[in-house]
Amino acid sequence: MARPKHKLSSAELKAKPPGKYSDGDGLWFHKRPDGGAQWFLRYTLFGRRHEMGLGSFPAVSLKAARQEAEKWQAVVRDGKDAIKERERQNREAERNLNILADIAKDAFESRKAELKGDGKAGRWFSPLELHVLPKLGKMPVSQIDQRDIRDTLAPIWHTKADTARKAMNRLSICMRHAAALGLDVDLQATDKAKALLGKQRHTATNIPALPWQDVPAFYQSLDGGSVTELALRLLILTAVRSFPLRNIHLDQIDGDIWTIPAEAMKGRKGATSDFRVPLSQEAQKVIAEATPLARNGFLFPGVRKGVVSDMTMSKFMERRGMAERPHGFRSSFRDWVAETTNTPHDVAEIALGHTVGGAVERSYRRTDFLEQRRKLMERWALAITSQSTHVVKLEVPR
Known part of the structure; x- marks a missing residue:
């Protein structure tokens, strides 16, 4: 069956009087009396008609609106409700936007009971606070990979080996904590970062003691x-x-x-x-x-x-x-x-x-x-x- 020919053109959209105009294939243009306008997709699923907003005009161009309409019509053809599917995807994307700083604090809170003095001395958290969070703290934890970790810890990997090791360990705990929260993270990122950083040259020395x-x-x-x-x-x-x-x-x-x-x-x-x-x-x-x-x-x-x-x-x-x-x-x-x-x-x-x-x-x-x-x-x-x-x-x- 031949696909319906698009009915609207970009040149005429601003001049349209208030009303609803079909572009074909379920895409509609709604011009309001106040001069504003938006796109919506009209589709039928299981005998019920639905209208799904696709954004305002001119922020969303005619071309972009057609692409969105085509994407969501494909979802409907698979027997899924486009509105519910978009909500599900948004929730998942929102969940994966948890930044590392928040995950680190939550991981710290959940481990306080097993730390000496409930972690009040700050020693568990300080390697993260000093050497990781300033660079990666605002980054969504789902987007952190081994290269990010390598670039963050490379300056201290050999010169402050023990501190770098602790920071890497704490970061690994944070990544596992994020995974336990249902976030999509790379649990192997810290191990991969270690491989990129190489073996530490620093040799541990004992704390100086008075004879x-x-x-x-x-x-x-x-x-x-x-x-x-x-x-x-x-x-x-x-x-x-x-x-x-x-x-x-x-x-x-x-x-x-x-x-x-x-x-x-x-x-x-x-x-x-x-x-x-x-x-x-x-x-x-x-x-x-x-x-x-x-x-x-x-x-x-x-x-x-x-x-x-x-x-x-x-x-x-x-x-x-x-x-x-x-x-x-x-x-x-x-x-x-x-x-x-x-x-x-x-x-x-x-x-x-x-x-x-x-x-x-x-x-x-x-x-x-x-x-x-x-x-x-x-x-x-x-x-x-x-x-x-x-x-x-x-x-x-x-």
Whole structure:
């Protein structure tokens, strides 16, 4: 059957008086009394007549209107309602326009419960915030490919390898999160980007640590009574990580025991129990000295709000001309234990809050060696408050 000949021409459209004019094949031109005009498609499906708007004139030209009409008539011939099909496609397109910044925030919110301190320190989100979102944050996540990721992380791929690795990991989580939301994303984009970026040349280096022989002199120099100095003293005495130390709350202290909530303990994945830290007499003295400075129950408050930052303690050591960092005192303690005591391996590792043994072994071993660790930490306190650094073998009962 011959296709109907088009009835309208571009030249006559503006001069048309108000009314509805057929161009053929279901395409109509509607000129309103106010001078405005629009296109619509008239079609019949399952015995019912429908009218579908195709845009206003002259924004949509006659040629463009005919192309749209032809596209949607093909949909009708397939037995689908053109209006409903267009709505479905619009919903899908709208869903796929979710920008990465919003997806990243949603992914972060959904993972807060499994992050230390509910992610309040911002360490999970910061690699994205600093190195990915400034370039890709406003981009629809469905349009992000390996080239975009490569170009974004290439400047730090070798020079800041660990940060780049974390950023890539977080981005991969965001892409999987988007897929779980029903968005059309390339789940292999990060792996492809890694292949384009190549193997990282950067070699990881350990955090600089002060030799244990030099710890006593440094500890005894922390005599200013400031929050930073008191925090560093307790950090050294307990050999814990910076986060639980900086967030220590008076409610967590009971006599000579400091109980760190399980969620604040890094390196104890899957742990459901809190971690008890025995406090030496020297550690209790530091806590007593810091208590008057506490704010909202936090022993080491920040200058304006929150708690003292890890950067504040690091900068304090840097101003002393030191390359070492606060976290390194854990290594100082571990070296001291290995070189000057006969402490069993498991006791030494648990003193650092490390998980020891497999799941089955841990299920049978119910002790946390508190009494043995209590004696060990008392001896460590004596060692760093002593004027002498003479090595003495210390026996720790098995």
